[in-house]
Amino acid sequence: MTAPALNPDSGVARVVCEQLAPRVGDLAHNMELALDAVRRARSDRADIVVLPELTTSGYVFADTDEARRTAITPSDAFFADLTNLLAGTRTVAVLGFCEDAGPTLYNSAAVVDADGVRAVYRKTHLWDRETLFFTPGEQMAPVVTTPHGRIGVLICYDLEFPEMSRRLATAGADLIAVPTNWPLEERPDGERPAEIVQAQAAARANGVYIACADRSGTERGQAWTQGTSVINQYGWITATAGATDGTRHRAVTDVFLHLARDKSLSPHNDLLRDRRTDLYAQESPQL
């Protein structure tokens, strides 16, 4: 498919990823935390603002009841407040929330702009205890056309499946926004978190930007990686939030999303056209 031209007056887009520390179970507090982050991003003229996974609910639920008490629907007043905040701007916000869908709960992300909730994506790859509270999503991750470019959405563990970033790239995503809660894992001295290495590889393999908003602080003993990063279409990190004071910090960078539409690597190579889709379903010869 041929991706449409970008809005002609949108050569540069400012991306802000906010590394927040919601309080688990405290919906009112976390909603204000999210709105405040978007207010700040708006005043910094952010075009795209990404907040963490499950920003409005927190993550380390004691039980399903607690998860349920923090669940909201996309028609909740919170999203109306967020939409109002974005009125008159072209800012697009992507954030995680605990979605109330009747008997089921989803670990979801919403894409919101001045027109309201543009998309809701329900996480399809659940991590560890999330399987106790959430139902996995049944629909492939979306690509949302915005004045700044096309934004794909994944949530945390989804990004570790190369199939997901590939699918979004072939659907025309220029940038993948990734609300995440990366639990801190041990790693060799001097190494980046492995999740970031995988994000870098996903960006380079697909020639797309990736903007990950991670958690800060510690929640019920769970420390977070604080890996908030923006990665360019060559796989290099252009901004990070870094370790924070336990409340919040942010990664800010200006990106040129139209550059993600050029997948050429050499006079003879193109990242997506070079795929051998005729082969990938073949069995490997076993010798």
Next chain:
Amino acid sequence: MTAPALNPDSGVARVVCEQLAPRVGDLAHNMELALDAVRRARSDRADIVVLPELTTSGYVFADTDEARRTAITPSDAFFADLTNLLAGTRTVAVLGFCEDAGPTLYNSAAVVDADGVRAVYRKTHLWDRETLFFTPGEQMAPVVTTPHGRIGVLICYDLEFPEMSRRLATAGADLIAVPTNWPLEERPDGERPAEIVQAQAAARANGVYIACADRSGTERGQAWTQGTSVINQYGWITATAGATDGTRHRAVTDVFLHLARDKSLSPHNDLLRDRRTDLYAQESPQL
């Protein structure tokens, strides 16, 4: 599928990746270079030895005639010599060669042990000017069962397609051997070569070891990345050859290939079973 048990007396396997500097077009010299590297690896009790892409021919061909003059078939005396070298050992060698297949040339890799040529893989993703000389392979990359574990084979640019490493992992590969010739690319200060970042991500996404043998030296003005590395099943680099003196250097490490058979990540997660193969062929919702 259930992977078979490893040979009970093969808990540890020594991997040696030789970073060589063949001379383009000098078949006799390069064959001796390859045999010498395998001799050295054998005396170091290597179980698995990986040599670069196109070891026997060199890479920067002036024209198709030069490529053709360095092409050999899997029944060439060179492979008999290599087999003889490995007689009485359980050493497995993986190396790149320019394959003569009648009117066509392939950029191929052979897996050789004391029984002879066990497998030939023809590179399926050709890089840049390779498209002028070679025909792309038409068969998925193989997995070869050895006493040390199951070895998958990719060549250089193949590894940048996550579909390929995924396919080998689902076919049971414990380690992916990657003969490569990585042309040196600019990168930000302090960063690893992007190809290695992608190899690390491929290892972690699939829980497999990856052993890359790159080139050293410079060939007709083309500098090489000298990125020879062995990467463990968590995506961490356990051995590198590093920059060399222009002739050769090597990465040596002992690996426990049976560890690659455990894909569990948490009480609720498994790297391969967590794939949502029901979803990956779905179109992304376009909003």
